[in-house]
Amino acid sequence: MAPEEIEKAVEAGMPQAVEDLKRLVAIPSVAFPGHPEVPVHEAAALTEELLRAAGLPHVERVAVEGSFPAVYGEAPAPPGAPTVLLYAHYDVQPAGDLALWKTAPFEPTQIDGALYGRGAADDKSGLITHVAALRAFQGRFPVGVKVIIEGQEEYAGERLEAFVEANPELVRADAIVVADCGNPRVGDPALTTSLRGMAAFTVEVRSLGESLHSGSFGGAAPDALAALMRMLTALHDDNGDIRVPGLNQGVFSGEGPSEEEFRATAGVLDGVSLVGSGSLADRLWASYAITVTGLDVPSVSGAINAVQAVARARVTIRIPPSGDTKTALDEVTGFLKQVAPWGVHVSFDDFTTGTGFRAEAGGPATAAIGRAMERAFGRAPREVGQGGSIPLVATLARRFPEAEILLYGAEDNDAAIHAPNERVDLAELRRVITAEALFLAEYAQTSA
Incomplete structure (x- = not known):
């Protein structure tokens, strides 16, 4: 034809x-x-x-x-x-x-x-x-x-x-x-x-045998949720770039979206800046990204005055085609153990991977x-x-x-x-x- x-x-x-x-x-x-x-x-x-x-x-x-x-x-x-x-x-x-x-x-x-x-x-x-x-x-x-x-x-x-x-x-x-x-x-x-490939896992932090009354024990008892929050925020610097050693930024040779296009598509609110450095194409398609996609902690509506004994989070890593899934998992989980405060117990499970x-x-x-x-x-x-x-x-x-x-x-x-x-x-x-x-x-x- x-x-x-x-x-x-x-x-x-x-x-x-x-x-x-x-x-x-x-x-x-x-x-x-x-x-x-x-x-x-x-x-x-x-x-x-x-x-x-x-x-x-x-x-x-x-x-x-x-x-x-x-x-x-x-x-x-x-x-x-x-x-x-x-x-x-x-x-x-x-x-x-x-x-x-x-x-x-x-x-x-x-x-x-x-x-x-x-x-x-x-x-x-x-x-x-x-x-x-x-x-x-x-x-x-x-x-x-x-x-x-x-x-x-x-x-x-x-x-x-x-x-x-x-x-x-x-x-x-x-x-x-x-x-x-x-x-x-x-x-x-x-x-x-x-x-990009991907890897995901669940991280669990334990600090106490059971949750405790925050009035009686707060200020001295190690809070598992506070520890987990410190660990997760340590994954990025103030600019939003990844701090984990070995997860370096890549370069994409093609044309990416403009910042105006990306902000409109993503629905970024006025006055809120984008995160990370390098071109948008580099950040979106050729570099690592780490996102916390879920937290297991008491909800606001069900919260009680307690120091938490255990907290869990689901973490997803996006991996550029040049990266290795197992290496990325090892680097991120190792980093989280390294930055864990107060000697809290840290464990990982429920691993999922996909190649780029x-x-x-x-x-x-x-x-x-x-x-x-x-x-x-x-x-x-x-x-x-x-x-x-x-x-x-x-x-x-x-x-x-x-x-x-x-x-x-x-x-x-x-x-x-x-x-x-x-x-x-x-x-x-x-x-x-x-x-x-x-x-x-x-x-x-x-x-x-």
């Missing part, structure tokens, strides 16, 4: 793509413990239906040990053509506080050219990108196609990693497309070339998606990083070092993924679908 024919086919298919996305968003496919499992299986069934309707001759649900099923589809490559693996996930984050939503999270609502609802962007837009791009070819694909749609990425996605390790030939491809990223702004195309990713120098697939995006968006894509982790990407990169991995999608920084009022811009979705369809045709010619 010529590029003009592909563009017309995508445009003609957009009403169906939007309706398909609405059907997906209406299913509360939250694959977290404690949530109903039936809707997750319903989303898997609809995913299977959509991939079949896109023209793939072989589609099936495949069991993933300890997880919800993945949906797999494939079409053989024409003689001499490369094979492309397309990835997305059909599960979503929980809705959270319903009072913060302007529309019901699982009642897809179209407003001013955007579709609102949980998962509309992350990552059911990625699934629809693949479905609609494939549908444009009416079953006559220019490349070999493999599709794997995960069912539990938002919670314990490492289970698909084990599946890939056990079934490498099922997903082996010349190029791998991960449609679980996005652009800095609507209409501003980008390829994600860097992902940095794209290799571009090959024919990277060149093809660049040309496809430039035609679809009217401007060439730029390289960006992502502070979040996609553990599967590191597994794919390690298992298939010869494959090019392309990360993009219809999300943008204002899409409110993982937050109330998540939305996807439908014009952006059309451009991304167009780019993917153009890429499949372009890549076939490049590799011929």
Whole structure:
């Protein structure tokens, strides 16, 4: 198909793509413990239906040990053509506080050219990108196609990693497309070339056999909560830079957001400064970050006048692609032990890790998606990083070092993924679908 024919086919298919996305968003496919499992299986069934309707001759649900099923589809490559693996996930984050939503999270609502609802962007837009791009070819694909749609990425996605390790030939491809990223702004195309890894742990501080009356013992009894607070604040200096030895700042070669853009996107309050030093691209995509994500202490509403015997915190480390997860964990936990005051007892447990990713120098697939995006968006894509982790990407990169991995999608920084009022811009979705369809045709010619 010529590029003009592909563009017309995508445009003609957009009403169906939007309706398909609405059907997906209406299913509360939250694959977290404690949530109903039936809707997750319903989303898997609809995913299977959509991939079949896109023209793939072989589609099936495949069991993933300890997880919800993945949906797999494939079409053989024409003689001499490369094979492309397309990835997305059909599960979503929980809705959270319903009072913060302007529309019901699982009642897809179209407003001013955007579709609102949980998962509309992350990552059911990625699934629809693949479905609609494939549908444009009416079953006559220019490349070999493999599709794997995960069912539990938002919670314990490492289970698909084990599946890939056990079934490498099922997903082996010349190029791998991960449609679980996005652009800095609507209409501003980008390829994600860097992902930070992550590590998380729980730290516990004990100072007393049991909590004590603050009037009788305060002033001499060591307070576990006060000790933990001192330890956690020691992780950063007054400027917000990390004080842990060995966690050095990195450099990102691409263009990052301006401070004005970042402040607006992050909702930083007037008069509040940003933290850290170096460019925003360096801080967000190429350097370490340490965040305290939870505390186990008495709540304000339930507080009593007591010196605390025990306090716990959840700590997350974001790790640049050049960093090592185990080393970072050792450095941070060792530092916390070193700065612990008063000889309090410190222990660590509940470790979680995920490896980062940095794209290799571009090959024919990277060149093809660049040309496809430039035609679809009217401007060439730029390289960006992502502070979040996609553990599967590191597994794919390690298992298939010869494959090019392309990360993009219809999300943008204002899409409110993982937050109330998540939305996807439908014009952006059309451009991304167009780019993917153009890429499949372009890549076939490049590799011929």
